Amino acid sequence: MKPRSNQSVQRLGGTIDQVNTLAARLPGERRFYLIAAVGIIVVVLAGFSIDFDLLFDMSSLSFLVRAHGLVMFAWVGVFFAQVFLVALHRVDLHRRLGIFSVALAFLIVIIGTYTSIVAARLGGNHLPPGIPAIPFLSGSLLLLLTFSVLAGTGLAMRRRPDIHKRMMLLATMLLLDAALVRFISAYTHWSIEAVWVRNLLVLACIVVDTLRYRRFHPAFLAGGLLLLAYDFTQVWLAGTTAWLHFAKWVLT
Numbered sequence: 182m183k184p185r186s187n188q189s190v191q192r193l194g195g196t197i198d199q200v201n202t203l204a205a206r207l208p209g210e211r212r213f214y215l216i217a218a219v220g221i222i223v224v225v226l227a228g229f230s231i232d233f234d235l236l237f238d239m240s241s242l243s244f245l246v247r248a249h250g251l252v253m254f255a256w257v258g259v260f261f262a263q264v265f266l267v268a269l270h271r272v273d274l275h276r277r278l279g280i281f282s283v284a285l286a287f288l289i290v291i292i293g294t295y296t297s298i299v300a301a302r303l304g305g306n307h308l309p310p311g312i313p314a315i316p317f318l319s320g321s322l323l324l325l326l327t328f329s330v331l332a333g334t335g336l337a338m339r340r341r342p343d344i345h346k347r348m349m350l351l352a353t354m355l356l357l358d359a360a361l362v363r364f365i366s367a368y369t370h371w372s373i374e375a376v377w378v379r380n381l382l383v384l385a386c387i388v389v390d391t392l393r394y395r396r397f398h399p400a401f402l403a404g405g406l407l408l409l410a411y412d413f414t415q416v417w418l419a420g421t422t423a424w425l426h427f428a429k430w431v432l433t
Contacts, residue, residue, distance in 0.1 A: 209393070211268040214346060217386060218264040221353055224382075225257050228360025231367045249296040252288045253356060259285060260353045279339060286332045290325050297321035302432050309362065315428045316419040323418060327411040328355055331404055347390070347400040354383050355408060376412050383408060 239247060259282055266275040300307040301314040301321075308317050335348030361375035387401045418424050 211264075213389060213393070214264045214350065215268050217350060218261040220382075221257060221357065222261055224357055224364070225254070225360045227368075228357075228362070228364040231363055245292070245296055245299060249292050252285060252292055253359075256282075256285055256289060256356065257353065260349065263349075276339075279336070283336055286329075286336065290329055293325045294322065297325070298431055301428075310366075314432060315425065316415075318428050318431070319419040319424060320415040323411055323415045324355065324358070327407060328352055330407060331355065343398065344400040347398060348404055350386065351383065351401075351404040351408065354379060354386070355411075357382070380408065380412070 242250075259278065263275055263278060263282070266272070266278065297318060301318040304314050308314060312320075331348050331352035335345050335352060338344040338348065357379050358375050361378050365371050365373070365375055365378065383405060387397075387405060390401060391397050
């Protein structure tokens with residue numbers, strides 16, 4: 182039997198079934214997150230395509246760098262898999278894979294922190310072009326802290342799907358900075374910074390979500406403000422006396 186639309190139900194004098202209304206929206210929402218997950222993979226592959234030759238010869242990379250790259254790529258792959266499983270209505274497998282996501286999030290923070298400190302200590306070619314060790318360290322560690330808050334909140338709120346999926350999307354998009362830096366420097370003549378390109382992508386997701394549901398979801402509001410706070414705080418933090426003392430202590 183074909184379900185009636187809300188308008189036809191109202192014309193017949195009936196009431197709108199909110200459960201059926203939500204169910205009708207879900208297929209479109211699954212497409213939205215699937216498109217977002219595919220877009221993230223495209224950005225990552227495009228950005229790191231300049232390092233494609235390293236896949237055939239990793240002798241120049243340390244074990245730490247390999248481990249860091251592996252867990253980062255694994256997170257993007259797991260995010261896509263999780264979205265795809267929900268689209269296939271395999272929420273049971275989605276929840277099982279979620280256990281691995283928790284462990285992977287811990288690995289990203291632990292390995293990422295150690296990698297950032299080692300890179301800052303070594304300096305030179307181990308740092309992004311034009312970025313001194315102390316600003317690099319402040320940005321890297323603050324990024325990992327922001328990721329911890331976003332991903333941690335998303336994983337903790339797994340019983341609230343509306344919050345869970347939005348936080349996980351923002352946490353994953355935060356990790357796009359490295360890929361965007363590589364893509365912009367290698368393939369474009371843009372003068373825009375990678376963080377603003379990432380913010381534009383985040384804004385696009387928020388706008389689509391807001392137009393679909395006709396409201397600004399609190400999870401996107403809080404997460405979006407946290408991303409902006411990270412962008413400005415990392416610049417401010419690198420110039421504070423307390424951070425300079427701490428960074429010098431870490432780097433010695």
